Amino acid sequence: MKLILNKLKKLSKASERKLKSEMSSDETGVIHLDSVSHFYPNDKFPTIENLNLLVKHGEFISILGESGAGKTTTLRMIAGFEKISSGYLRIGGQLVGSNFLHAPPNHRNLGVVFQDYALFPHMTVYKNIEFGMDSKIIDKTDKINSILSMVGMHGYENKYVHELSGGQQQRVAIARAVAINPIALLLDEPFSNLDRILARELRKDIKKIVTNTETTTILVTHDREEALAISDRVAVVSNRKILQIDSPEYIYNNPLTPEVARLVGPCDFIDGEYNNNTVLTSFGKFSAKPLQKIDDHQKVKVLIRPSDIYISHEGGENFSNTVISREYRGEYDEYEIISEKGEIIHSRMNNFANIAIDSKVQITLSKNRSVIVYKN
Structure with missing residues (x-):
């Protein structure tokens, strides 16, 4: 090596x-x-x-x-x-x-950038970047200036760590890591x-x-x-x-x-029965995508993401799902809906829907979306 x-x-x-x-x-x-x-x-x-x-x-x-x-x-x-x-x-x-x-x-x-930056407080920005570079490089100034420009810190070479914001310190840490090629x-x-x-x-x-x-x-x-x-x-x-x-x-x-679904995005899990690329749940019947072989009429766990759910309260007297909470999130409203069975899912919709709490609603999937089903 x-x-x-x-x-x-x-x-x-x-x-x-x-x-x-x-x-x-x-x-x-x-x-x-x-x-x-x-x-x-x-x-x-x-x-x-x-x-x-x-x-x-x-x-x-x-x-x-x-x-x-x-x-x-x-x-x-x-x-x-x-x-x-x-x-x-x-x-x-x-x-x-x-x-x-x-x-x-x-x-x-290897260049390593730590969570706490790990910069030397007694050194200038220039000296922090220079620290790990090869001592055989005769003129390091051009390279360091080029790296500082690349990370948006040109002109800060003579500053000390305590004179920098958190974001600026992290940029210096990145510059030091890439300086060693x-x-x-x-x-x-x-x-x-x-x-x-x-x-x-x-x-x-x-x-x-x-x-x-x-x-x-x-x-x-x-x-x-x-x-x-x-x-x-x-x-x-x-x-x-x-x-x-x-x-x-x-x-x-x-x-x-x-577990992967939960770690990569917001989601809810409910019970269902799979049959021929559809799944019957307490919220209704949805198009389903199994990621493994699942036999028809098998009980499954159903993954539903809030961004895939559309709720409607028109004709609500015939619906059995109920809005139990609504939170304003700026870009969207997040609704919490409960089925007659007592299962709960969430929906993220634009602010114009303005569906009131206790409204009876119908649940549908966004266009071209399917729920994912897993074996129980």
Whole structure:
């Protein structure tokens, strides 16, 4: 691994990226976790178990999961801050982690951006970015100025950390990470300390930066909106395992399990009986899409998303579903509806509907939408 990194240091930026790309293949990827597990000392259960993940050159992958799912431990294993208990980790096709080998973080050529920025408060912005760069580079100023412009921080090179806002500090952290021309960029909840508007702006900028520089990127996050918005693929993690990995659009519309459905978007689950691509529920009969073979007349669990539900109260005297709450959410109203059976679902509709609480309503699906059904 040292020989490879030494070779990289002697190359121009363009040549370096080309070599990094050639170091990976469809089989090895830039980062490859092969049946990786991790135990903390004295723990009975693994933090992550039999994890398989292949990240290709230039790909942006998000690892999405709740606290304790194992996503940050996965990132720390890739970075070299945690040792692998079993399995194999390869970076650029080279083995850097297993139960018999552990390459330290400074030999992996990875850029890491932490949740708390981890900037040096006694250094200027310039010195923070310069810190990890190769000492053999004679004139670093042009490169640092170019990177500062790329992250929208040109003119701040002589500022200290305490003089910057949270968003500006995170931009400096990103600049420091990309300044070393990393094989890949690792982002650990980088937007969690920022307000929603600033986080949205910064994630768009990061996506643009890594796309333009063809930098392979792994983002760890608990924010599904964040993961869906900027990723090429999303890996949903729960209970120490990857449950599903696919494009944001596919994984949202085709979640393999109810747990995946819950983690990637708001949803309700009700009972139903499946028959010939339809499902009969306490709210009515809907078009249904099974993701596995389900026999006719089988009892199923039905996934319904609030954005797919349309409610109407015209002719309400013949309807059996009742609106029990309504919340104004700015862009839409969210209604809570209860069936005669006592099951509850939600609907998100524009503000013009203005359906009153206690109204009797009919439930229909939005055009070209189907509910997803799972075996009980």
